[in-house]
Amino acid sequence: MKEVQDYYFKKAQKEGYPARSVYKLEEANLKHGFLNRGGRVLDIGCYPGSWSLYSAKMVGPQGLVIGVDLQNGKRRVEDGKARIEFIRGDIMTDETSAAITAFAADFHVVLSDMAPQTTGNKWSDQQKSLELSRRAFDLARKFLAKDGVFYCKVFDGEDCKEFFDEVRRCFQKAKIVKPKSSRQESREIFVLGMGYKGNLIGGTQVVDKSNDR
Template sequence: MVKTGGPGRRTELKVRVKTSKGRKIGSTLWLQRQLNDPYVAKARAEGFRSRAAYKIQELDERYKLFHKGQRIVDLGAAPGGWCQVAAPIIGSTDEKPLIVGIDYLEMAPIPGVILLQKDFNDEDAPDALIAAMGGHKANIVMSDMAAPTTGHRATDHLRIIALVELAADFAIRVLEPGGTFITKVFQGGTEHELLGMLKRHFATTIHAKPKASRADSAETYLLARGFKGANPDS
């Protein structure tokens, strides 16, 4: 479809992708959406690995998350957009890496970031991350992990919650007092038990939906700030 404006107005082109043999309709629609997504084009032009970079960039601008000298763990880091945004802000370098990222997908190196190709669901993944951090505590644990969907809403809901709970347990284990936990959740997908647990361990919890998050997506982000310590009631 082509939209044309009057004199002095930019012509906008919308790409339509034809369904090809062997490609499912869902895949065709996803590809069409990618090709017409302004954030995808912007990420490509500005050298970011994914449109997700603008989500964490907006959250940082709004909530002042990143500061020089912080240590960060990025769960579900691939393809690396969040690390790309955070590394220069906190001053992470190859000589002194302050970010450790993990994903089961292979990633090209990112300056100032230690990358582990490993499934965070693996039993030894937390210890591998702690070893890569050199035994240091983290100031921020951030997670953009998403469980593979089955199309069965109840099953997908349980998988999402289990992944967020796993990330939250790890954050409580490794965060410095005052630290921050950032995780992707889905509207209606944050169980009362999980939110209650986070409220016990953090001073504040906030839900936020960045503009770069697609309007038709149920995803949102949960920010838990002011970590009280692993045993807040003791």
């Protein structure tokens, strides 16, 4: 397994990505093709920036990537790629949500690779991870355009199934993804929701933001 990790670490270095986590997004995107030209992407928990850089390459110069993190993840915009805007803030706060709205109100893709500071206590780490994932899901429901895609990390464990079922209800299709580049012994899995049904309140669609891609 160490060889596999070294392989992805070296590959990321060679391809100019600051973290090997980029392949956890690339693998899902190659299979399901959700990062399309001209798309707007919200990348929550973006530091050090691999997912934002990869997304910017995929959506191209007509696209937009908004990255959010507690840590300073500002990234240089490269030719031929989308503009990347960075918001430094805690995603749990209303201020950060308002800062996102200032850039765009509807996104084609919402990503979250957020991870809590782990303590080694399996139960509490899993609960903290789930809290972050639930917040990412709340923001996905707020910011996703109809038919949009949500791809979110969560630590597998108690209550995960309930979270997955909640996601599944809001999307045409939903899957649990375990990328090859994710260590087998790691409890991280990714929830993928495709085809956002729109903002549903009491079963009635009240917002139908058109996807102008």
